[in-house]
Amino acid sequence: MADRTILHVDMNSFYASVEMMLNPALRGKAVAVCGSTEERHGIVLAKSELAKKAGVKTGMVNWEAQRCCPGLIVVPPQYEQYLKYSKLAKEIYCRYTNLVEPYGMDECWADVSFSRTMGNGLEIAEKIRQATKDELGLTVSIGISFTKTFAKLGSDMKKPDAITTIARDEYKDKVWPLPASDILYCGPATTAKLSKYGIHTIGELAKTDPAFLKRLLGVNGLSLWSYANGLDASRVMPQDYTSPIKSIGHGITCVADLENEEEVYKVILELSQDVGHRLCVHQLAATGVQLWVRANDLSGEQFQCRLPYKTQVSMEIANAGFELFKRRYRWTTNVRAVTIRAINLVPQSQPEQLSLYSDYALHDRRGQLQLAIEDIRRRFGKMAIYNAILMGDKKMPEDGRDLVRMPGMMYQ
């Protein structure tokens, strides 16, 4: 069977490039897109090439970046613009194949094995590179290979505005000398474990006994071994594929610490509105609730419980989450971020075993209320009706930053 042709397209310094494209006065300058210090996201999210050369790194705290690059121009993020250009770029890739799988906002895999009429991998990559530059004013780096992992490695090799190929007869020369940490899913903890056994490069990883890697790293060890040997058979997700829903959650980092239970309840209730709505949209119901709390000292804790009956009701999800919080959270520090998640989902229409000790009349009334609220919001907008307790300052940021789909596990 012929090798697959997979492209990995990486938009260079995406946030910073969009800012420079929108405002040409920033071009050729050291620019960093930074979260707001006031809203406590005060870190570097992206930087221009010049800022990178001066030593600015993604994740640096704002003052640290400015100290390391005097004269650094700091601009706030414009998430709607990034979402818009991410979507437009994806539309360009979709001209060549329907197998386009996003990996975060600025990266995509595209399988062009069946797009021969439009050219070979290199020709299609060149067309994509040129179109992105002409139509969006943005540059991309593209890796072309026969596996997703090698295509991703390729897109990191030459930057910006470049194309790198890694063919089957080249990967030992091009990929194996690279550090093991360069391969996908080999994070700092895995790298440290591997280096304890003298495995520093991808080549050394490839030549290691897979049984040993399994003992050391579990199934991830086997995956890494297959990635290193060019045996990664994972497919590129079709563009319209939606993965089965296992849980529905919503979380937020608050603009100021939550200092008492009432403030925490408001945030949980507000987040639960969205969870309940999405449960209704997907006709699913939760039989459990999970709460994740990040404290002011950045430590995180997660709690979960079962519900007495399946529910889509935002209020019931919020109440269960808040009960968990009151029972389990020790107020050693104030709360910085909260995520509430509906778990153990079942179809809404699925019959359930009733319990003698649950108040089903109240549950039914709440269900009816939720449906009425959903209908009002559908007709008149999300803010047409909401709980009185949610009026006023909830210490929550108000933009669309939670809409971004973050990278997850590799599609198989």
Add this chain to the structure above:
Amino acid sequence: MENATSARKKVYVTVNVDHRPDGTARPNRIIFENGRSYEIDRVKSVRRAASTKVGGTGLRYTVRICGKETFLFDEENGKWFVEAKQEA
């Protein structure tokens, strides 16, 4: 040599447009905020493009106004802009 980037600025304009049944659009006239208005003689081409001079992207109409060729951008959010010359 003229520095194209600094010599131009993005100016949003009012545009009279014919929207045809096939979904295409034909801009007829652009009107600046100060009331000056220009008839578009001819639309030469339409394509999606970035403005390298003033930043931003959209559907770029290459148009002929008073015998001169210029670009008119439709941001597809109801707003149109031109790459106007900076006043000295």
